[in-house]
Amino acid sequence: xxxxxxxxxxxxxxxxxxxxxxxxxxxxxxxxxxxxxxxxxxxxxxxxxxxxxxxxxxxxxxxxxxxxxxxxxxxxxxxxxxxxxxxxxxxxxxxxxxxxxxxxxxxxxxxxxxxxxxxxxxxxxxxxxxxxxxxxxxxxxxxxxxxxxxxxxxxxxxxxxxxxxxxxxxxxxxxxxxxxxxxxxxxxxxxxxxxxxxxxxxxxxxxxxxxxxxxxxxxxxxxxxxxxxxxxxxxxxxxxxxxxxxxxxxxxxxxxxxxxxxxxxxxxxxxxxxxxxxxxxxxxxxxxxxxxxxxxxxxxxxxxxxxxxxxxxxxxxxxxxxxxxxxxxxxxxxxxxxxxxxxxxxxxxxxxxxxxxxxxxxxxxxxxxxxxxxxxxxxxxxxxxxxxxxxxxxxxxxxxxxxxxxxxxxxxxxxxxxxxxxxxxxxxxxxxxxxxxxxxxxxxxxxxxxxxxxxx
Ligand code: SF4
Ligand code: SF4
Numbered sequence: 001x002x003x004x005x006x007x008x009x010x011x012x013x014x015x016x017x018x019x020x021x022x023x024x025x026x027x028x029x030x031x032x033x034x035x036x037x038x039x040x041x042x043x044x045x046x047x048x049x050x051x052x053x054x055x056x057x058x059x060x061x062x063x064x065x066x067x068x069x070x071x072x073x074x075x076x077x078x079x080x081x082x083x084x085x086x087x088x089x090x091x092x093x094x095x096x097x098x099x100x101x102x103x104x105x106x107x108x109x110x111x112x113x114x115x116x117x118x119x120x121x122x123x124x125x126x127x128x129x130x131x132x133x134x135x136x137x138x139x140x141x142x143x144x145x146x147x148x149x150x151x152x153x154x155x156x157x158x159x160x161x162x163x164x165x166x167x168x169x170x171x172x173x174x175x176x177x178x179x180x181x182x183x184x185x186x187x188x189x190x191x192x193x194x195x196x197x198x199x200x201x202x203x204x205x206x207x208x209x210x211x212x213x214x215x216x217x218x219x220x221x222x223x224x225x226x227x228x229x230x231x232x233x234x235x236x237x238x239x240x241x242x243x244x245x246x247x248x249x250x251x252x253x254x255x256x257x258x259x260x261x262x263x264x265x266x267x268x269x270x271x272x273x274x275x276x277x278x279x280x281x282x283x284x285x286x287x288x289x290x291x292x293x294x295x296x297x298x299x300x301x302x303x304x305x306x307x308x309x310x311x312x313x314x315x316x317x318x319x320x321x322x323x324x325x326x327x328x329x330x331x332x333x334x335x336x337x338x339x340x341x342x343x344x345x346x347x348x349x350x351x352x353x354x355x356x357x358x359x360x361x362x363x364x365x366x367x368x369x370x371x372x373x374x375x376x377x378x379x380x381x382x383x384x385x386x387x388x389x390x391x392x393x394x395x396x397x398x399x400x401x402x403x404x405x406x407x408x409x410x411x412x413x414x415x416x417x418x419x420x421x422x423x424x425x426x427x428x429x430x431x432x433x434x435x436x437x438x439x440x441x442x443x444x445x446x447x448x449x450x451x452x453x454x455x456x
Contacts, residue, residue: 018127020265024289034114045166098231103284161195227310228322263287349445370418
């Protein structure tokens with residue numbers, strides 16, 4: 001049997017791949033998906049929603065913003081839960097549609113296949129021309145082509161690094177690093193170039209190794225997929241026994257695969273999909289396009305390689321969702337429900353009231369009883385809030401030692417005060433009390449604690 005042409009070359013222990021330029025219907029769809037995602041990725045940190053950066057993932061200050069919703073350090077559990085929702089969603093998605101995320105949506109693949117690889121095709125040509133260029137000595141043409149390509153790679157890596165930092169530290173802070181003198185932002189300046197170097201190294205050299213070796217999600221595939229998952233697969237019942245097409249010879253003993261090797265040549269991870277499901281397959285669908293092109297030429301039906309379940313390939317069973325898919329969807333539904341109810345119950349202001357340490361109660365000369373408290377108010381919005389702090393019992397009095405009526409945006413204020421109660425309202429040694437934070441005639445937060453008095 002003729003072996004398909006390899007799309008790789010040994011380079012000091014590394015099988016450096018030269019995938020053939022893909023083309024076809026699915027590749028065109030992927031292009032459009034990547035344009036939309038790239039536009040969003042580069043624009044999101046520079047767009048505002050509700051006065052805040054549209055998406056901010058600031059781990060240093062533990063501030064996260066998603067589409068105008070601000071999560072402060074106190075909301076970290078919500079952020080963790082949101083990440084869990086995303087994770088379970090990807091798991092559900094994988095169980096049903098395999099690694100489609102990797103081939104179509106993952107930023108690594110989008111940048112690699114839709115940006116860097118296309119620049120490479122543009123400057124150095126298709127796979128064979130690239131191999132030839134790499135094999136030839138350092139002529140003027142090679143120096144110019146390689147120099148030009150790598151300059152563009154560095155420039156795009158620089159743009160990605162800036163965008164990445166805009167998500168991490170905020171676009172305003174990034175703007176300051178870029179526009180103000182370097183000595184005022186040495187660490188920021190170094191970070192930009194460090195990330196530029198990392199992205200350049202990843203996209204110029206590491207490439208598909210990120211997907212096939214480094215990324216843990218790829219390793220999880222074996223656990224997540226089952227026989228009902230839809231994956232990019234070769235229909236071996238139809239394709240085998242494979243064999244070269246002989247002109248003017250109709251050989252009915254042969255399958256539809258003409259062993260042209262195009263599906264292997266076009267694969268960005270260098271695998272032969274005809275050997276069955278492999279962890280390295282990122283479901284990019286490039287092999288489907290190239291095989292369909294061949295099928296069209298030899299007048300055979302499309303989708304010798306297509307989206308199939310293992311059950312379909314083996315027993316021609318039609319696609320249906322498996323038990324795993326239902327299980328993960330149920331878990332996803334429950335987690336989304338918990339997350340949405342917590343977001344709904346989340347208040348703009350978080351209030352904590354604690355009795356001042358080392359104190360119990362004070363009997364006042366006028367017969368009333370007081371307790372001393374410390375309150376902390378946290379503003380989770382990006383607007384200043386004028387507020388009134390009071391007890392929910394109109395008969396109670398509050399005597400402030402340290403008072404404020406303004407809560408700065410994303411800020412915190414502390415209040416120290418006596419709560420004064422009439423003894424007739426106290427039925428036991430310990431009474432539950434509740435405080436309200438009122439802004440514009442609306443209760444924006446409340447807190448409960450206890451009030452001590454003399455034993456009754
Ligand atoms: S086998 Fe096909 S779908 Fe999988 S990575 Fe290779 S080209 Fe993409
Ligand atoms: S592209 Fe299709 S016909 Fe050609 S080797 Fe691959 S499976 Fe066979």
